[in-house]
Amino acid sequence: MQDKEFDELFRNKLDGFESAPSGMVWENINAQLDQKPRYRKLVPYMGIAASIIVLAAASVLFIPKKTGVQPGHQPKNIIAKNKTEQPVIKEQVQPKAQVPTVAQPVKKEENVIAHVKPHKAVPVVQAVDKSKVSDQAISPKSDQPVLAATSPKVDVIKPVVPEKTTPLVDKPIVNDAQVIAATSQPAATSTPADNNKPEEMQVKRKHHEREGLGGLLNKLIAKVDKRKDKVIEFTDDADEGESNITGLNLGVFKIKKEKVAK
Amino acid sequence: MFLERTYTITELITRCKANERKAQELLYKQFASKMLGVCLRYATDRMEAEDMLQNGFIKVFQKIEDYRGDGSFEGWIRRIMVHSSIEYYRKYHKMVQLVDLEAGAETSAVNPLAASKLAADDLMALIQQLAPGYRIVFNLYAIEGYSHREIAEMTGITEGASKSQLSRARSVLKEQVLKLEGKKYGNAG
Numbered sequence: 312m313q314d315k316e317f318d319e320l321f322r323n324k325l326d327g328f329e330s331a332p333s334g335m336v337w338e339n340i341n342a343q344l345d346q347k348p349r350y351r352k353l354v355p356y357m358g359i360a361a362s363i364i365v366l367a368a369a370s371v372l373f374i375p376k377k378t379g380v381q382p383g384h385q386p387k388n389i390i391a392k393n394k395t396e397q398p399v400i401k402e403q404v405q406p407k408a409q410v411p412t413v414a415q416p417v418k419k420e421e422n423v424i425a426h427v428k429p430h431k432a433v434p435v436v437q438a439v440d441k442s443k444v445s446d447q448a449i450s451p452k453s454d455q456p457v458l459a460a461t462s463p464k465v466d467v468i469k470p471v472v473p474e475k476t477t478p479l480v481d482k483p484i485v486n487d488a489q490v491i492a493a494t495s496q497p498a499a500t501s502t503p504a505d506n507n508k509p510e511e512m513q514v515k516r517k518h519h520e521r522e523g524l525g526g527l528l529n530k531l532i533a534k535v536d537k538r539k540d541k542v543i544e545f546t547d548d549a550d551e552g553e554s555n556i557t558g559l560n561l562g563v564f565k566i567k568k569e570k571v572a573k
Numbered sequence: 574m575f576l577e578r579t580y581t582i583t584e585l586i587t588r589c590k591a592n593e594r595k596a597q598e599l600l601y602k603q604f605a606s607k608m609l610g611v612c613l614r615y616a617t618d619r620m621e622a623e624d625m626l627q628n629g630f631i632k633v634f635q636k637i638e639d640y641r642g643d644g645s646f647e648g649w650i651r652r653i654m655v656h657s658s659i660e661y662y663r664k665y666h667k668m669v670q671l672v673d674l675e676a677g678a679e680t681s682a683v684n685p686l687a688a689s690k691l692a693a694d695d696l697m698a699l700i701q702q703l704a705p706g707y708r709i710v711f712n713l714y715a716i717e718g719y720s721h722r723e724i725a726e727m728t729g730i731t732e733g734a735s736k737s738q739l740s741r742a743r744s745v746l747k748e749q750v751l752k753l754e755g756k757k758y759g760n761a762g
Contacts, residue, residue: 314743318715321700321746324693325716328610336627337601343631344597 372524540567582646589637597634604647605630608654614700614712615658629657655717659709659727666705691753699749706730707742714739 525545532541544558544567558567580588580599588596609626616622632653640649700708709728713719714735719727721735728735 317743317747321696321711322716324691324696325610325614325700327607328613328693328697329606330609330613331606332609332623332626336605336623337598339627340601340630340634341594341598344594344634
């Protein structure tokens, strides 16, 4: 028998072969169909949902701040340290402090940092940024309890801020003292003397925190990535209004944003 | 096996696209036996065949929205069953990539008349006894009618491997057929 015929033999006999399946098969199919549709319809959207969540989380972190620019290198650290890093903060603040608003934040940061801003008050910063360093600035945000506490001090900041663009450096010391004083004060009263500091501190702190995000990330990344061009770099300049990625270095692929002189 | 045919196939398809459970059940009942017949050829035993059938129908209901009505519906379901069965094997068994040295040697002739007396059940049993790799290739080529190139695409083996596995399958089957004929009909050839 030729191959072809042999094949045909099998084909003819088996092609139309029928056999009734057991009842279990449909039951299983039925059960699976009950679950399937939900999952299946969702699957295409899960990816989108996940992306949205990631983007939302990222954008919350990178909320643009109008307030000043800050080098933002160490703001967070400083904040965490509560006063020890003021000088650092100041430096960072300086570069950016070109705009009055910037100045504001800077000031606040210093004070704030000294003050203790344990948590990253991104929202706080925002509040600070937008407002003129007033009490209100601080209160609006719900998650700025800390700031709120120090708000009394914030009052003063206003007057101070506009003028200090660079002073940060100088301020530190002064601020420290003030900050300390400010911190020690209960939130209740806000005396002019204290006001300056607290506000400044708060503003600064907010700035630091805000701008510090990019800077902090940069710092963290620097610890791990020892290359000149890090795997990913962020803006630590609050002027940008939002933390941006300024550089990416994946070995084969590199891109770096030139800093635009202000 | 038909249950009451109150719907045409087209109607059933439309309702299945809408995920109507009753329509899905009717569609299943309409084609299950035939499709089990297909799966039995790819499986080692009945239990495995029913697993393949189950998976296959789940796929059918998932993909039914893509069915445009072009071509025979039964052919469409069947293709899904075949793919599902192969996938089942790729998952649980390795598709053997055999390169046969003695490819295609004609074995002793099989008496066509005697052979045709063998019942479908017998032939089914013979196929199920084949090694999975041989079995799948033989099914795809000899019964479904795919080319070696198509088989290579569907199974992930090379065309050459497909050819040699087909030969091997045939020679093993022929041997078995002869034995069976001998047993059943007392006729060696």
